[in-house]
Amino acid sequence: MASKGGAAPSTYTPARTPTNKAQRPPFFTDSDVDWTRSDGRGFHQCRSAFFRTGAVNSAAGSAYAEFGNTKVIVSVFGPRESKKAIMYSDKGRLNCNVSYTTFATTVHGQGSDNKEFSTMLHKALEGAVMLETFPKTTVDVFALVLESGGSDLPVVISCASLALADAGIMMYDLVAGVSVSCLGRNLIIDPILEEESFQDGSLMITCMPSHYEVTQLTITGEWSTANLNEAMQLCLDACSKLAKIMRSCLKDAASPSKD
Amino acid sequence: MGVPDASGDLSSEMEVDAFRRLFPLRYFERHLSESIRPDARPLGRARDTTLALGAVASAHGSALAKIGSTTMLAAIKMEVMTPSTESPEEGSIAIDFHMPPICSPIVRPGRPAEAAPVISKQLSDTISSSGMINLKELSLVSGKAAWMAYLDIYCLDADGALFDAALLSAVGAFSHLQIPIVSLNDDGKIVLVSEEDDGTKLEDEPVNKEKRKLTLSSIPFSLTCILHKNYILADPTAEEESIMETLVTVVLDSSSRLVSFYKPGGPVLAQTSAVQDCVALTRQRVKDLQDILDETISGMEID
Numbered sequence: 001m002a003s004k005g006g007a008a009p010s011t012y013t014p015a016r017t018p019t020n021k022a023q024r025p026p027f028f029t030d031s032d033v034d035w036t037r038s039d040g041r042g043f044h045q046c047r048s049a050f051f052r053t054g055a056v057n058s059a060a061g062s063a064y065a066e067f068g069n070t071k072v073i074v075s076v077f078g079p080r081e082s083k084k085a086i087m088y089s090d091k092g093r094l095n096c097n098v099s100y101t102t103f104a105t106t107v108h109g110q111g112s113d114n115k116e117f118s119t120m121l122h123k124a125l126e127g128a129v130m131l132e133t134f135p136k137t138t139v140d141v142f143a144l145v146l147e148s149g150g151s152d153l154p155v156v157i158s159c160a161s162l163a164l165a166d167a168g169i170m171m172y173d174l175v176a177g178v179s180v181s182c183l184g185r186n187l188i189i190d191p192i193l194e195e196e197s198f199q200d201g202s203l204m205i206t207c208m209p210s211h212y213e214v215t216q217l218t219i220t221g222e223w224s225t226a227n228l229n230e231a232m233q234l235c236l237d238a239c240s241k242l243a244k245i246m247r248s249c250l251k252d253a254a255s256p257s258k259d
Numbered sequence: 260m261g262v263p264d265a266s267g268d269l270s271s272e273m274e275v276d277a278f279r280r281l282f283p284l285r286y287f288e289r290h291l292s293e294s295i296r297p298d299a300r301p302l303g304r305a306r307d308t309t310l311a312l313g314a315v316a317s318a319h320g321s322a323l324a325k326i327g328s329t330t331m332l333a334a335i336k337m338e339v340m341t342p343s344t345e346s347p348e349e350g351s352i353a354i355d356f357h358m359p360p361i362c363s364p365i366v367r368p369g370r371p372a373e374a375a376p377v378i379s380k381q382l383s384d385t386i387s388s389s390g391m392i393n394l395k396e397l398s399l400v401s402g403k404a405a406w407m408a409y410l411d412i413y414c415l416d417a418d419g420a421l422f423d424a425a426l427l428s429a430v431g432a433f434s435h436l437q438i439p440i441v442s443l444n445d446d447g448k449i450v451l452v453s454e455e456d457d458g459t460k461l462e463d464e465p466v467n468k469e470k471r472k473l474t475l476s477s478i479p480f481s482l483t484c485i486l487h488k489n490y491i492l493a494d495p496t497a498e499e500e501s502i503m504e505t506l507v508t509v510v511l512d513s514s515s516r517l518v519s520f521y522k523p524g525g526p527v528l529a530q531t532s533a534v535q536d537c538v539a540l541t542r543q544r545v546k547d548l549q550d551i552l553d554e555t556i557s558g559m560e561i562d
Contacts, residue, residue: 103409146332
């Protein structure tokens with residue numbers, strides 16, 4: 001067994017033969033190119049979203065989200081006593097953590113805490129949660145990415161806001177997150193892992209659609225102003241559609257218990 | 260418990276939920292004396308169990324097991340290693356059990372649950388000693404290359420009987436495992452053979468064309484029971500485990516041979532008759548679990 005040799009033997013994932021390697025799509029200067037996305041979607045078409053609340057019984061609230069191959073579970077615990085020795089505060093604290101399973105990505109063993117995503121998740125939700133409704137206590141939001149299929153962070157954020165709602169934590173609105181990748185002159189929404197790997201730039205918006213307020217906006221890479229404006233509009237539209245799906249998921253979960 | 264005259268009569272006046280929280284043991288014993296449990300199960304019955312294969316597309320084999328609300332996700336990734344000199348014809352299995360913070364209010368990030376490494380060790384011991392997997396089937400090129408199967412099990416929801424659910428998901432993942440077809444290239448490295456090209460333009464012969472599935476012999480199944488006074492409670496929930504602390508886990512293989520028996524201490528000492536009763540309950544449970552596994556596998560083949 002593995003424990004026999006003391007130190008674990010070094011292993012490697014067998015590589016694909018180089019001929020079938022995923023290539024960046026042929027390059028284009030026009031905005032109309034003859035290139036289809038590997039999953040057959042249009043450039044401005046999101047993957048179909050699936051949400052379900054109450055995935056984890058032992059948590060105060062939880063949600064499962066599945067966008068194509070991106071699969072995420074978020075559990076919410078609390079409000080409960082703040083464990084760390086922290087300064088007194090009239091407001092509640094939000095504690096976020098995002099981690100990956102070891103099999104989430106194609107290479108084994110990269111699963112661990114994702115500090116960057118944890119902070120981003122915290123910043124995206126902070127503005128939406130009514131922290132003053134649970135003074136002196138902490139609400140823990142823990143996310144586990146079961147499988148990474150691209151656009152992980154926006155899916156985690158949307159799923160987390162749904163889990164918070166499931167836990168009965170007061171919020172101004174649900175937070176929906178969508179990202180757009182820029183490929184040359186083209187904008188593709190809700191990119192999958194492969195598309196993210198050859199993008200020139202990416203933009204993510206998380207917003208509260210009924211308030212028309214943005215809680216987080218990140219832009220990386222190379223963008224032209226015109227593209228940027230178009231991408232933001234695309235994201236905002238997609239966010240409001242996503243929020244409708246999330247809202248109907250909450251309604252579905254609540255309706256059977258009434259009768 | 261601020262009530263000064265907290266006596267037996269109180270139970271009739273108090274609300275059920277309050278009684279359950281304040282006097283959990285008495286609450287349970289009242290149920291046990293009627294041969295029933297708070298979730299309406301008889302003492303010897305396990306919770307509803309489901310198994311689903313192929314839950315994770317990025318892994319070579321995966322399974323999701325649910326016992327009541329205890330949920331386990333197991334996935335196997337195959338990597339290539341150089342086999343050790345003492346066993347050049349054998350591959351290897353590395354099993355890891357994780358309890359991420361999402362699964363229970365007790366686990367917090369940075370402070371892993373104590374139970375996780377214990378269950379991890381139990382699982383690897385059980386799987387290796389049951390002889391379910393013939394490590395020779397994981398060999399690719401004798402002395403040069405063999406498979407290392409990384410089995411990672413994540414607890415998504417912890418509600419008691421974690422080992423039972425973890426073992427079931429592990430068995431499910433192994434029976435779902437599809438080993439990728441590979442070949443040995445000129446540099447002595449193992450490379451993937453994509454299924455589309457059908458070997459037409461291949462210079463290297465695949466080394467494992469016939470070995471895509473593992474033959475699982477004598478599959479281990481387990482049942483955890485709680486011993487409390489003279490009662491034996493099969494398949495406990497997290498609440499039951501926290502109140503009554505003596506646990507017994509019996510692992511039997513599909514032909515009812517004893518693979519392992521764990522009784523990690525606890526205030527109740529097991530009588531011989533109690534041990535026999537636990538084994539008898541497990542024998543019944545193994546039949547059910549075998550049926551669930553068979554049904555799940557045949558369901559996959561139809562699709």
